Amino acid sequence: MTSFNVIRWIVWKDFVTELRSRETISSMVFFALIVILIFSFSFSMDQQAAREVIAGIMWVAFAFTGIIGLGKSFSTELQNDCLEALQMVPEAKGAIYLGKVAANFAFMFLVEILLFPMFVILFNLEVVEEISLLLLVFFLATVGLSAIGTLFSALTVQIRAREVMLPILLLPLVVPVMIAAVEATKGALNGDPLAMYEQWLELLVIYDVVFTVVSFWMFEFVMDS
């Protein structure tokens, strides 16, 4: 029960501070809009061609905006040495990890939902029938990104070059998520039968479970070191 309270309060704090400062979400949305606009002007293509490449473009935008949000997740704790207070919480640190994962997931998923209509409009996509499957792919991939990204955000927060180190360390580890997300998104956008790309969804589920559990246990050591 106490752990659940810690999770709840961490999520509440991250939401309230973000609502008031609007630092993280605004920088994520701004960056993603630039990426989308650049790609939309770079390619002039019909709907079929767009369906082939849009999944890759979409996940490049989502992954990099996600890294911006993840980077801020723990750097905001450096203000007034708040990280020390989190380290001194008399509870297993896994609850703090889960609270941070939940907040990071919510910010990233919200930005993806806000940006997706931009892709639909600028690349002239028809997605009404595939929307539920696309949302499932977004959900699973974003859980994976936030699970591993939260751990690395904590790991790099005390490093001087953390803005550089976070993507360098994180991107190689999220390659399976990115490949699975791109393939599953492409399958859903093309209207392929689910059986043709369900193995990618399974990979996302396995990745989410494995990296959430591993990161949960490792977070204690990261916070104590």
Add this chain to the structure above:
Amino acid sequence: MIACHGIGKTYGHFQVLRDVNLAIAEGECFALFGPNGSGKTTLLKVLATLERPSTGHFEILGMHGLKDKEAIRANLMFLAHGTHLYDELNARENLAFALALRGHHPTDRDVKRALDRVTIGAFADMKVRHYSAGMKKRLALAKTMLANPKILLLDEPFTALDTAGTEILREYVRERLSDNGTVLLSTHDYDKTRPIASRAGILRHGALQETAIEELQSDDLV
């Protein structure tokens, strides 16, 4: 109580603490003096379980400093240089958040009483971003009061506090001591510390030399 046994701390090749032995009983306030860079904050961080000692070990309330961290943290508050406050939250929200993570849920009345006691009750709904350094220090003190810990670690607690704030802090320390609490504070200010400290020590190049507080000379503190 606090007991340090041969605590040493090195960062790379630089030795910050050397064989620190110290025992502070219940109801005692120990003042730690020493020049900048002498290791005062490092010693407090080790005891606050934020830093791991390179050598030696310590006990707090009879609990092992490395094995019983969570239990120690539940009984200890560290009033540090950084105030551990979120700028975007107001005073009430900061208190609610910090105390909830420690498993405390003070009533609105308790929060109001604590904020009034540190004389920032009128600013309870103002974001901490707009607070002065002294107000932040008072809010951090209010948080400590509500947590009511058995062990109190204070890192240069008089910094940024005016005369009234200093007296509020000293009164609170006296209260903790009369309630058998244990206080360890680092400071440069002999005059403000003298009324509350029962014992003192000087850290020089990481080595602790204990001395009676009455015998301290002003040049010892430079």
